[in-house]
Amino acid sequence: MNILTFDIEDWYNCDFISGDFDWDKHEVRIYQGVDRILEELEKRSQKGTFFCLGWIAEKHPDVIRSIQKQGHHIGCHSYQHELSFRFDEKTFKVDTLKAKCLIEDVTGEEVNAFRAPGFSITKNNAWALYSLAEMGFKYDCSMFPAPHDYGGMPSYGEGVPKRIDVGDGRIIKEFPISIHQVMGKHIVFSGGGFFRLFPYWLINHWGKHSDYMMTYFHPRDFDVNQPVIETLPAMRRFKSYVGIKGAFTKFQRLLDHYEFYNVEQADEIMNWEIAPIVALKSLK
Template sequence: MNILTIDVEDWYNCDFISRDFNWDNYEVRIYKGIDKILDELERRNLKGTFFCLGWIAEKHPDVIRKIYSHGHHIGCHSYQHELSFRFNRKEFLQDTSKSKNLLENIIGQPVNAFRAPGFSITESNVWTFEVLAELGFEYDCSLFPAGHDYGGYASYGNAEPAILHLPNGDILKEFPINFTKIAGKNIVFSGGGFFRLFPYFMIRYWAKCSPYLMTYFHPRDFDPEQPVIESLPLLRKFKSYVGLKHAFGKFQNLLDDFDFITVEQANKLIDWTQAKMLKL
């Protein structure tokens, strides 16, 4: 099962370090980036789940309309692209509901899938799932089922879809990220910096070995001409800008070599009566 997801954010939205939210001051590149992805998927008649920032929906609603008009599944990626564990419960509710309402007002349909920025739902803030269920979400794609820079969720077990049983009695269907191990380090090869860093033959091999593949790409991954955020620490800067020149070609190769579906399509294919269950 190979799931295609795109995180809809502009090149400056990825800065978790300086937390500079004066985004109106930055060059807008999201239109060109989204068009590049949509054209490629349209050519192949592929659909994906697009996790969209509420801030993008508010400032650039035509981007969301265009994605939806191409028949893609719209998900929520928070409003401000802040790491979830930096919020308390009230703040997370406000941020997420604001984004969900903005997206639903644009597409005229319920938004039922969520992904936290930076896979930042951890074992210390599982109350976020209760908020998501309260807001009407059915699917979550936020968990990193191992140790991670932003905490991770090591007790999750194997990277596979699961039903989360929440303390308040609600349930959510979880579609976690997957990874491979190199020298004891968890490497997410299906998107982001490591996808751009490693040669494609290695990406293809790891993907072939993965019965469940959750991808996550961003428009900025395929934009070698984007400005550089100079305030980023050296390692973070390397991860953010390595491999931009050849990333889109690798993306095209991945689409050639594998069949992809949306989160909603994956939901219909899974026998949830046989799926893993986690009590939180």
């Protein structure tokens, strides 16, 4: 099963370091970035899940409308791209509900899927999954089932879709990021910096040998003219800008070579009766 997802945020949202949320001062590049992606998907009658910031819905609602117009599944990516483990339970819920409501006000439809910025739901804030269920989310796509820069969730186990029993009779259907081991390091070849770094033949080889591939792309992954944030730490800067020049061509080839589903479509074809059930307490 191959799932196509996008995180809808602008070029400066690779910065998790500065804590600068004064975004109105930045050049706006999100419109052309999203339009370019939508054009490629329309050519192939392909549908994806677009995890959108509440801030985008508030400041640039036409971006959300353009995604909805083409019939894509729209999810929530927090309000202003703060890492989830920087919140406590109360503030996480405030931030997420704000984003959810802003997106729903634009689309007129329920938002039922969530992805944490930076895959930042970890064992230390696994309670966030219960909060998501309380807020009416059916799907989460935040699990990085291995060690990660922002913690990860090694206790999740095998990186495949699972049902998470969060308590009180509530279930979250989890579609985690798919990982691959290279020389003992857990990497994600189907999105982000490693997708941009590795040659397409290698990405295609890994993809063909994967029963489950969760992609995640950002408009900035393909934007060769975006400004560079000079103040990022060296490694973060490398990961943010490596391989941008050839990334869109690789993205087009991936769309041509694989059949993709959005999260709702994947839910419909999943045999959940045989999917593992994980208790929330086992993740902590």
